[in-house]
Amino acid sequence: MNALPSIFAARRRPAATLAAALVLTASAGLFPTTAAWAQAAAAGPGSAAAAKPWHSIGRDATPAEVRAWDIDVRPDFKGLPKGSGSVSLGEQVWEAKCASCHGVFGESNEVFTPIVGGTTAADIERGRVKNLEEGSTFPQKTTMMKVATVSTLWDYINRAMPWNAPKSLTADEVYATVAYILNLANVVPADFVLSDQNIAEVQKRMPNRNGMVFYEPLWRVDGKGDVQNVACMKDCPIDPKVRSSLPDFARDAHGNIQEQNRVIGPVRGADTTRPPRAEPLTQRIEIAPVVVAQANSGLSDPRLLVNANSCTACHGMDKKIVGPGFTEIAAKHAGKTDLEAYLAGKIQQGGVGVFGQIPMPPQPQVSAADAATIARWIAAGAK
């Protein structure tokens, strides 16, 4: 308690100096005076600048900047650049850049839901997809079954595809890719060339072009919901039968829920790796605390990590204490392949015999992420 007054005493003088400085700057005119405020107010009574003095913040966009970013294409094709692409060029682009995820015929359900499938010549005629109607047994809702607007395909492929290199296709390649998809769905023939000139005609053959409804009450905040319940309070008409319950196979499909709940409080997570308790709960039960996921410490500096985890109790930076110094470890294993993984494993699991017979105990409190951080640092020479 003796230290505090002396700290404050030491700070008193600079504070007084600062106060004096403030007086000086104020008198030198750096602080606005009453007259200055009055002047600012008089500059534009009633003008936008006075009412909203922030209005000049920002700058005008240049035409080139707007062109670079304004890439959207609307259902009326505003924004669509000039160009064209054939089905056959589309096939080349597809096989090189799209098929690995979507399948050669856009049919794959491996990575994403299929793009093509489920539409018929009758759908193209009618503009409605039969397989979307009740009673259909078609297993998927493919993109071509749902999408009503060909502009959507063009816009999305242009802005977001390929998956790992979005915006890398030329306009003609985008036309070609859209043409290829449309051909797979029998909307256009195999020798078709899609362009800004004929895309509006193609729109008239989209299989689900008449399948969209704009339902305003769920678009507007002040709309009225389409499904209403009543707030019955007593003897309400229900069937108390359980209509659906979690299937047995789903009990632990999301892991052990015990390990996804807090270890204190009024309830615990159930151990979903085992069947439910057979007997009724008649008296208080205890469930041993299980903390599984090791939280990352949030520390990114390995030197803080080795301190926080008490590594430095046994390891010096460059000298042996109980175990080897960190730089000694780096030197011994220099050039070893997979060194980071090796060291991270040693940190978490411990080891013996590399630097003598004193074992290093396992350090399970160190999360995998932290162990990796420390290992990376040691492998790089512990600097």
Place this chain on the structure above:
Amino acid sequence: MSKDLSEVIGRVLPAPENHLSTELMEAARKARRSFMGKALAMGAGAVASAAGATKALAAEGEDAILKLPEHTTGLGAPVALHGYGVPSKWEANLQRRESPGLTRVSQASVSFTPLQGLFGIITPSGLHFERHHQGWWDIDPSKHRLMVNGLVKRQRVFTMDDLMRLPSVSRIHFIECGANSAPEWGNVALPSVQYTHGMLSCSEFTGVLLSTLLEMCGYDKKNGKYVLAEGADGSSMTRTLSIEQAMDDCIVAWAMNGEMLRPENGYPLRLVVPGVQGVSWVKYLRRLEVGDMKWATKDEAVHYIDHMPDGTHRQYTGIQECKSVITTPSGSQTLLDRGYYNVTGLAWSGRGSIKRVDVSVDGGRNWRTARLEGPVLPKALTRFNIDWVWDGKPAILQSRAIDSTGYVQPKINQLRAVRGTRSVYHQNAIQSWLVSENGEVSNVQVY
């Protein structure tokens, strides 16, 4: 005291009188799992069981009190060990988690907020649910730009410096994915509230009102009927807003819960569209365009559309209608005892504030009105609590929220009657949790 004995029956405290005979002790050891064994041990006042399921209390009291722990008798950790603080290691079970099999690529996936372990209405930023369409980025804020173009007098560019100089607001709002609870349109599929309802978070967002920006740019009040929001990431997520919505309460936000947005949530800039599904809250916001028609972008023409029984799809249905869920006790939790429970949960509405929440413990036959724990804010999560004494018999817990428009949260069969069973999005039905006689809680549908 023999070492073997202490291992078998736990720590033996030296009784002052030492009146527990060797024979009695042996009898207690043999019968330690039986009630008689416990009674013997407790009667003797000398044994506190460390092992086993039941904590026997020694006459002197509990070890947790009597044996001073290391944290009471040693030196603790220094300040600033964590320059940015982290949760207790004991809280490590509460994590954002993926739902196995929901998606097949982790860059276009979801992680769910552990609602089962949260309190109040604010979601810790590190547990805010994630939904990415093409991976997430940690963008250099000094290089981030926002452009406003289209039907405006002045097409403008703003740096983060510019935006953060503007008059700002801080408001608490929920964000819910339009696909939250989606897997259960047809039947029960998910074990816990983390996965049934965890695409839901609530934070205080700070930023400039979108209306301020649109006015600064002189938007066309006659023809400017819609606003397109676009992200700067690879997916360049695009969504259409109505101009009414844009001019009402949307925020171009840089902060969440007092700090800058987390990268997973759109650092350094995202759109906040209160009451509307999360997909419209465009992250890494780079561009706003004022226009005169809706855009029918991929996520408003192929996804986030409502599949109706007649085979049509409803487009642009973004409002997250009134909904609630009990978070404790909830799916795959187990009660530890009969008796009193504070049943607690969350309620929210995209159309306004929560007016009332009712809770049933008999599958919806009879209802009682819960206590709303303030604050009760528009388009924000609202916490509710209600007393319940569990008698050990099967019980079905439900909550039913009513919002400021008078809308009453529907039952799943009521939703299905209008929208069918093949829909995906906007499932806001009453959730049922069955408490079985064994104390376990499971996900069921009852209506």
